[in-house]
Amino acid sequence: MKIETIDCNLIAAYTKSGIFPYKLGIYLYIADGLLIDTGSAAILKKTKFLLKKENINCLALTHVHEDHTGAAAWIKENLKIPVYLNNNSITEASMGTKLPLYRKLVWGDREGFAADPMPAFIETEKYKFDVIDAPGHHKDHVAFHEKSMGWLFTGDLYVSRRQVVAFKDENINDAINSIKKILNLDFDTIFCGHSGVHKNGREKLKSKLDYFVKLQGEVRELEKEGLGYKEINRRLFPKKNLWSIISRGEWSSLNMVKTV
Ligand SMILES: [Zn+2]
Incomplete structure (x- = not known):
């Protein structure tokens, strides 16, 4: 597990979850006693020491x-x-x-837990995190915004500039609206659950938005020509994605086309 101090009161912990060849990176963040996301059940044996050592007094889930x-x-x-x-x-x-x-191999099953209702903001001794509704990757997804530091914890809203498959829970049109809304906030750095800390986060989110909007335009054009979603998908994403095959369609470009 790699632990990086980002700021005197903020650490990022990184590790990989899963078994070869299905290994994916996960970041969790601890800001002044607030833990943002926990990572998977599969990495708990690696993160336990950190969770016990840091004085965590609140957990917020994206x-x-x-x-x-x-x-x-x-x-x-x-x-x-x-x-x-x-x-x-x-x-x-x-x-x-x-x-x-x-998913069991990569992340492991998670136990049920009694969650507490998300407040409008979370205050630690030093920071105030506003809770921002950011549906798209998941309908109930939120982001955490620390305005005075210019920080935005984005969960799975960003991940990468381009995206060729969407999970079955995702709605790309909602993601477009969330990113547009979020770009009105004051921030520079984004903290992603899988791709880590991006100092030029605003520019990266903007670039993801441009990519989605371009895709939306292309899908609409092809729809006007009378093409159905499956045919549009074949035209825009001709290559079969490995995750799409492994996940038996839980991840697919068709879901991008349908929901954009
Ligand atoms: Zn997710």
């Missing part, structure tokens, strides 16, 4: 997916701290997951 909430049950039971999650995801969080095999 969304309910298992790679962000995998240690929430352990944290609730052992650290006995508030675990904030979007109100609309609390019921889902209370039940453990029964994941398809590929």
